[in-house]
Amino acid sequence: MSRDEAIDRLWHDRPRDAFVRASVWVGFALIVLSYAIGDFDWGDLFSPRRQANLARFLIEVRPFPLQGVDWNWGVAWNWATELLADRGAQAALTTLAISVAAILVAGGVSLGLSLSAARNFASVEPFLTLAKPAPLWLRAGWRVICNGTRMILMLMRAIPEYLAAFLLLAIFGPTPVTAILALAIHNAGILGRLGAESIENIPIEAPRSLRALGAGRMRIASWVFLPELLPRLLLYFFYRWETCVRESTVLGLLGIASLGYWIDDARTRGHMDVLVFYVMLGVAIVLVGDIISSIARSLVRKAS
Amino acid sequence: MGPDAIPRQSPLGMRAAVLLSLLAAGGISLGYLGVAISDLTPSSGGMATAWKFLSRAASPAFVSEARFVPADAPPLIMIALDAAWNTLLTGAAAMGLSLVMGLVLGFAASSAWWRNPGVDGGTGLDGVLRRSAAPAICAASRLLIILMRSIHELMWAVLFLAAIGLNNLAAVIAIAIPYAGTLAKIFSELIDEAPRASARSLRGLGASGVQTYCVALLPCALPDLVAYAFYRFECVLRSSAILGFFGFPTLGLYIRQSFNATNYGEVWTFLYALLALVILADTWSGAVRKRVLA
Numbered sequence: 001m002s003r004d005e006a007i008d009r010l011w012h013d014r015p016r017d018a019f020v021r022a023s024v025w026v027g028f029a030l031i032v033l034s035y036a037i038g039d040f041d042w043g044d045l046f047s048p049r050r051q052a053n054l055a056r057f058l059i060e061v062r063p064f065p066l067q068g069v070d071w072n073w074g075v076a077w078n079w080a081t082e083l084l085a086d087r088g089a090q091a092a093l094t095t096l097a098i099s100v101a102a103i104l105v106a107g108g109v110s111l112g113l114s115l116s117a118a119r120n121f122a123s124v125e126p127f128l129t130l131a132k133p134a135p136l137w138l139r140a141g142w143r144v145i146c147n148g149t150r151m152i153l154m155l156m157r158a159i160p161e162y163l164a165a166f167l168l169l170a171i172f173g174p175t176p177v178t179a180i181l182a183l184a185i186h187n188a189g190i191l192g193r194l195g196a197e198s199i200e201n202i203p204i205e206a207p208r209s210l211r212a213l214g215a216g217r218m219r220i221a222s223w224v225f226l227p228e229l230l231p232r233l234l235l236y237f238f239y240r241w242e243t244c245v246r247e248s249t250v251l252g253l254l255g256i257a258s259l260g261y262w263i264d265d266a267r268t269r270g271h272m273d274v275l276v277f278y279v280m281l282g283v284a285i286v287l288v289g290d291i292i293s294s295i296a297r298s299l300v301r302k303a304s
Numbered sequence: 305m306g307p308d309a310i311p312r313q314s315p316l317g318m319r320a321a322v323l324l325s326l327l328a329a330g331g332i333s334l335g336y337l338g339v340a341i342s343d344l345t346p347s348s349g350g351m352a353t354a355w356k357f358l359s360r361a362a363s364p365a366f367v368s369e370a371r372f373v374p375a376d377a378p379p380l381i382m383i384a385l386d387a388a389w390n391t392l393l394t395g396a397a398a399m400g401l402s403l404v405m406g407l408v409l410g411f412a413a414s415s416a417w418w419r420n421p422g423v424d425g426g427t428g429l430d431g432v433l434r435r436s437a438a439p440a441i442c443a444a445s446r447l448l449i450i451l452m453r454s455i456h457e458l459m460w461a462v463l464f465l466a467a468i469g470l471n472n473l474a475a476v477i478a479i480a481i482p483y484a485g486t487l488a489k490i491f492s493e494l495i496d497e498a499p500r501a502s503a504r505s506l507r508g509l510g511a512s513g514v515q516t517y518c519v520a521l522l523p524c525a526l527p528d529l530v531a532y533a534f535y536r537f538e539c540v541l542r543s544s545a546i547l548g549f550f551g552f553p554t555l556g557l558y559i560r561q562s563f564n565a566t567n568y569g570e571v572w573t574f575l576y577a578l579l580a581l582v583i584l585a586d587t588w589s590g591a592v593r594k595r596v597l598a
Contacts, residue, residue, distance in 0.1 A: 023592045024530065027537065031400030034393040039553070040473045050468045057467040097333035104330035158582040160542040162458065162549065163559065170357070170563075171350040176337040230319055250458045263459070267466050275466060279459055286454040 060272035067273075083277055087262060091278070092285050095258040098176055098251075099244035099289070102183035106244075107237050109188040113149055114195025115221055121199055122146040126217065127208040150196070156189025161247045165254055174255035183247055187240050194236045198229050234300045238293040245289035249282045259285070357568045364576055365569030369562075380573060383558065388577045391554040394472070395544035398479035399537055405480065406487030411517065412445035414492035445488070452485030457543050461550050475552040479543050483536060490532055491525070498524035531596045534589035541585050545578050555581075 001009070044050065059067070063079045066072065116122045123142050124134040133139070165182035172178045207224045215223070252260025259282050266274035346354060368380045378386075455463075460478035468474060495517075503520040511519070548556025555578045562570035 017595050020530070020592055020595050023534070023588065027396075027399075027534070030392070030396040031403075034396035034400065038393040038397055038472070039390070040397065040476060041471065042473065045468070045471050045473045050471065053468045093336060097336045100329050100333040101337065101339070104326060104333075107326075154583060154586065155579070158542075158579050158586065160546050162546045163556070163578075166549070166560070166563070167357070171346040171354045172343070173347060173350065175343060176339050177343045180339070226319070230322075234322070246454075246456045250456045253458065253462070260459075263462060267462060272466060275462075279455060279463065282456075282459065283451065283454040287450070290454075 057272055060270075061276050063273050063277075064271070079273075080277065083274060084281075088278065088281050091252075091257065091259045091262050092281055094176070095248050095252070095260075095282075096245065096285060096289070098179045098256075098258055099183070099241060099248040101176075102180045102248065103187060103237065103241040103244045105180060105184040106187035106191055106240070107233075109184065110191035110195055113153060113188065113192035114199060115217075115225075116145055117149040117153055117192060117196035118199035119146060119196075120202075120204075121217070121221075122149070125211075126220070127204055127211045149192075153189045153192045153196075156185050157193065158189075159186060161186045162250065162254070165251050165256070169254055169256075174257070176256065178254075179248060179251045179256045179258065182251065183244050187244060191233075191236055191240060195229070195233060198232055199225055202228055231300050231303065235297055238297050238300075242286075242290055242293050245286055249285070356566075357563075357571070360568040360572050363569060364572035365567065366573070369567035369570050370565065380570060384555075384573050384577045387548070387553065387555045387558050387574065388581050391541060391545045391548070391578070391581060394475055394479070394547070394552065394554055395537070395540040397476045398483060398544065399533075399540050401476060401480035402483035402487055402536075402540075403533065405484035406491060409445050409449055409484060409488035410491030410495065412441055413449055413488055414495040415442060446492075449485045449488045449492075452481050453489060454485075455482060457482050458546065458550070461547055461552075465550060470551050472552060475544070475547045475550075475554075479540060479547065483540060483543075487533070487536065491529060494525040494528050495521050527596045531593040534592045534596075538582070538585045538589045541582055545581075 063076050065075050065079055120126060122145055124130070124138050161182050164185050165178055168178045168182055172181070202225065206228070207220050210220050210224060249259045252258035252262070253264045255261060259278055263275055263278045263282070266272070266278060365380055368377065457479045460481050461475060464471075464474040464478050498521050502524075503516050506516045506520050507513075545555040548554035548558065549560050551557060555574050559571055559574045559578070562568075562574065
């Protein structure tokens with residue numbers, strides 16, 4: 001075999017999957033199609049009117065006391081600290097508190113849901129093969145519980161946080177409860193699926209031997225799943241918390257007293273300098289959240 | 305030997321400390337927010353609204369419920385399909401833009417293309433440039449990625465609305481910026497974690513940085529990248545629908561309008577359109593990921 005033939009053979013035998021290739025092509029075609037027929041007006045984006053808007057915005061972004069005068073760091077510092085003391089710091093803490101409460105509710109709820117969504121656990125006789133099959137109604141019952149939970153999890157995931165908050169707003173009003181529930185629903189859906197997948201991938205030996213000794217489901221869950229999976233679940237938990245911090249900022253746009261509320265407030269008043277200041281404050285708390293989360297995750301990795 | 309053979313201790317052990325401190329954080333948060341269990345009882349008006357809304361879940365509207373419907377208005381189903389189509393197109397456009405930006409930024413932010421022990425030495429201009437400019441580019445792109453990622457797509461939308469006003473492309477760009485940042489972060493990490501042996505031998509044979517990157521590093525990271533891109537496609541549809549709340553013609557716009565007009569049947573029609581779209585994407589991307597990562 002010549003060298004070229006060998007290369008051809010390698011190229012020909014490379015692993016590939018018809019479905020994945022088709023999917024990539026469909027995705028690519030969708031993107032091309034979206035630009036070809038979508039209602040996107042590039043001309044308008046760069047039109048003189050838009051440019052005038054942008055120019056005005058860039059002037060108004062300058063801190064108000066410094067508009068039209070020379071830059072002075074002392075004045076800028078006073079302006080920033082006043083905004084922080086006024087409501088910035090409180091709004092930032094509210095945003096963080098909402099995200100922490102929400103992810104904890106989501107984590108707690110997902111623990112239960114992931115148990116009943118795991119195919120190997122939510123079955124007639126988990127981890128064991130029965131000598132004679134269980135009655136049909138029992139098997140059907142467990143199937144309903146398992147698939148039902150999986151469907152509920154999918155619905156919870158499918159509803160975006162912002163939409164859930166918008167709908168819950170009509171029931172609870174613009175209180176932190178609305179934001180916490182909205183974030184918790186979506187994230188419990190995600191954490192629940194991840195938890196169920198982790199349980200399904202657990203090595204079978206330990207739970208099987210425990211089950212053969214006659215241990216109940218809850219005992220298997222607490223003595224096998226909890227020690228085995230807690231580190232991984234904590235990693236997922238902190239990853240999701242990072243997105244919760246971002247989302248909890250945004251939910252303020254609906255009138256809940258997080259940072260987003262004051263961002264929207266500044267926008268409606270036309271105070272572009274305040275708007276940008278609060279957006280940057282949002283960046284700061286997202287960074288704080290990311291740093292705390294990455295420290296926690298590396299501690300979890302080290303401990304496991 | 306029965307279940308009693310299992311020791312009767314707490315299965316938590318040291319883990320209890322971790323879980324307890326998390327619970328304490330939750331307690332402090334709820335205390336700061338002033339949230340009590342009683343807040344979970346909705347107001348009487350809220351209860352009535354909730355009931356009116358939920359009772360329409362099984363009977364979504366098929367024709368418009370508005371009091372005055374213009375004679376030339378398209379049927380509700382067509383509006384819902386059109387909004388879903390717009391949601392898909394906006395999402396796909398944003399995904400395309402973020403893939404391009406994410407790949408470029410991810411390349412710049414990965415250290416694999418410039419950190420090549422044994423090759424980047426030399427006192428010539430090339431060596432000096434490689435040691436000074438490349439780390440600077442890398443650090444700058446990492447900073448940019450952090451900034452892009454830390455502002456939510458809805459915040460970008462608010463900023464664009466404030467800066468230039470309503471334009472459908474602004475929605476695409478607003479979504480694409482944080483998505484590109486996240487994609488670039490994941491991508492640069494994938495590249496940096498990819499096995500380096502083949503890259504090193506190619507460099508040793510005299511291949512340039514870009515050649516090594518395209519031939520040795522990119523293919524290693526490609527399956528993970530495809531899997532991640534498909535996962536994000538699922539998210540981009542949700543983001544694109546939500547941007548409708550700010551006036552862009554995606555599903556969120558119609559959900560907001562119908563809900564505010566208390567036409568709850570219509571809300572459910574649009575909600576089901578959104579659920580169908582998202583669940584379809586969820587299933588598709590799940591299937592792709594399962595095969596790619598298998």
